Amino acid sequence: VIRNATRAAATEMQTTLIKTAHSPLIYEVQDFGVVMTNRFGQLISEGSALAGFLACLPPTIQSGIQLFGENGFSEGDIILTNEPYDTGTHISDTALYMPVFYDNKLVAFTSVMAHWADIGGYTPGGWCPTTTDVHQEGIIFSHNKLYEGGVLNNELHRFILKNVRSPEAVDGDLNAKIAACQTGVKRYLELCDRYSAEIVEKTLLEVMNQSEERMRGEIRNFPNGTYHAETYLDNDGIRLDQPCKISVDVTVEDEILKIDWSGSDPATLGPVNHPMVGTKALCGTVMKYLTMPDDPTNDGHLRPLVVTAPQNTIVSAEYPAPCDSYGYVAELIIHLLIRALAEAVPDRCPAASYQMYACSIMRMDPRYGKTFYHSEPIDGGGGAFPHDDGPSGMMFVGNGDAPNVPVEVIESRYPLRITRYSFNDNNSGIGKYRGGYGVIRNYEMLEDNIFLQTSTENNKHRLWGLSGGGDAGISNTIINEGTEREINLDDRVSDYGPLMSGETLTMKTANGGGWGHSSERDINSIAEDVKNDFLDFDEAIRLFNIDRGDLVAAIDRQ
Incomplete structure (x- = not known):
């Protein structure tokens, strides 16, 4: 009951964001993620939007906890951050999180990350695909309190709106994110009223432990061994004649999965770099997809994974590496993991x-x-x-x-x-x-x-x-x-x-x-594509080396 209540709360947060956002990139494309965590920043529930965002938000909150300390938050605080090496994406994806207090004690966090209509970079729209330094990409927030104790920081708010090209859209989306977080806070407090904060926390920790055991059981179904895959980006957007290598070794050791990116190229001059926080998040996303796609995600699912990479590579970028076009590497991280594991579990990949x-x-x-x-x-x-x-x-x-x-x-x-x-x-x-x-x-x-x-x-x-x-x-x-x-x-x-x-x-x-x-x-599948005008009749015969009469007969059967 408690687990499903937090899932429903995250879904309601997502609905609030969609219904109040200003930008089509949020309310139509749904370029966002919403999560709830416990007071330690461990994932307890999430919405259904961008999977990479969802797994990035808990470590973002954990960075804030490390910065402020457990006693550094007040009721009504709203914290803004988009530093890519914390959030795992690029600075256009601005994260906002809010502590939840019950009986004057910190009990949880609610959080939203969404792509802003503009972030003040050198090109409009928060998309700068030829940068060579993260500062060219726009304004960087590093766990700045937009609200402190429920009071708006007017100077920070004015600074934001003066440094973006679409202030109305940015402000509208910012308020939508605040409303979404407040929705999550309200629902979590109702749970605490009903069951007590202690029971809610203990129950959700037990849910995580059970999820961890189920994930370990799934990994035990994989054959032990090391599986390799690698590929290249065409270039980094700056050095057009230099492809960028991404390489992974996935080692299955009983109930542990070790994912090592050591063969990947160093961080690039252009903005195709991917922060390590995001790389770890995507590794968890892929494993969840291949093993337990229908199980509600929480911190426990990620515990049997060990993800490593040398410092400051294309998949573990560090300051000041530009990360604007990180998404292309993100796609390859996902596909490379699946390609490597196809050697172990081909029927899943x-x-x-x-x-x-x-x-x-x-x-x-x-x-x-x-x-x-x-x-x-x-x-x-x-x-x-x-x-x-x-x-x-x-x-x-x-x-x-x-x-x-x-x-x-x-x-x-x-x-x-x-x-x-x-x-x-x-x-x-x-x-x-x-x-x-x-x-x-x-x-x-x-x-x-x-x-x-x-x-x-x-x-x-x-x-x-x-x-x-x-x-x-x-x-x-x-x-x-x-x-x-x-x-x-x-x-x-x-x-x-x-x-x-x-x-x-x-x-x-x-x-x-x-x-x-x-x-x-199957010839009937070929015939269906021909009949639906996806495939030319003569081209089908050539590509699949089938008899003309057999194809005609299969089309007639459709």
Whole structure:
């Protein structure tokens, strides 16, 4: 009862945030995480948004406890922090946490982390994909008390709003995060009223212990041994001719899982670095996914994992390494762990999905018209499963339950028209089970002087299929496709503009990787793809080496 009550409280925190946030990146894309911890900063419950955020917030709170001491908090405090080496992501993801007091004693924390509409970096929107120093990326907060004892720090509040390009959006989202934390505080206090603070704490600690034992039992089902995987980023956004290596060794020792990133490159000049806090969080997320996906997550699930890396590598970045584009490494951390463990438990491990594709469309100079900033990740193809085709038109793995921004929202808020939104039915990622399809999204500019920034990855070092499946595809960005003015933006980071009224932007995201050999694909599945216009008839015969008459008969049976 107590465990489920904290889960319900976290869900209500999430609902409060969605219903009160100003930015579509929060209320539509759900680029946030909400958690509740005990007074030690140990995870007791979480919402259902970005998995990486959820596992990063407890160590963020623990850093605050270490800084302030257990007696350094007061009722009504609200603390703000976005230092990436504490939060595990980048400074645009600003964490806010609030202590919970019962009978004048600290008993818990509630917390939210969400991407701000702007953070004062050198480019608009809290996205600076060519930085070489964390200070270029914007304002850094390090456990600053926005409220102390329930009293607003007006100087800090004014400082924030004067140093961001979208003060109304930032302030609206900030207040939404506060409301979400207050919702969690209220629900936790109701639990204490009903059962007592001592019983609530003891019960939740026992839940953690039980979860730890179940996780250890799951790991015992893995064969002992060391499993290796490695891959590369195309580049770091600055040194365009230098790929960046990420390497992992996963060792199963009875009921312990040791994850070592020692073979990875040092921290990069460009902003693709990933802090160690986030790396540990993602390791826990992957293990939870592969073993106990339906079990409500708490601190106990993470205890049997030992995650190590040398200091200041691409997966253990330290100050002042830039971390703005950490998300591309985050995706590879997830997929590399799954790839390594596919040697041990192949029946649990899907192929790699498409790599993250991010896009910003903006006009920030008021001389050229009303300013606006639209930013969203674009969905693509998921990796095939050992038992089924991959999902199509889904967000990359690290974004969890995040949806896209609906066409209606984009067209009602910005001078943009979506003229095409369809599956990208290219033929990468074939196999016994095919990877999911990416998407094609076409934007028409309705006004002049609009600028574009896109970022993608792994177009040279493609992500992979498993057990003989085909590799994932690549993503493309095209200006004015099909006209004499067509331009392909092939760089990992592309800035383009101005786009004038009537010009178009087309984004094509990759398919996921396949699972199993294509020769094993059921002909009825091939026929279904042909009938649904995902696959050309003649192309199907060529790719799968099947008889024309057999395919016709299978289509007729559909």
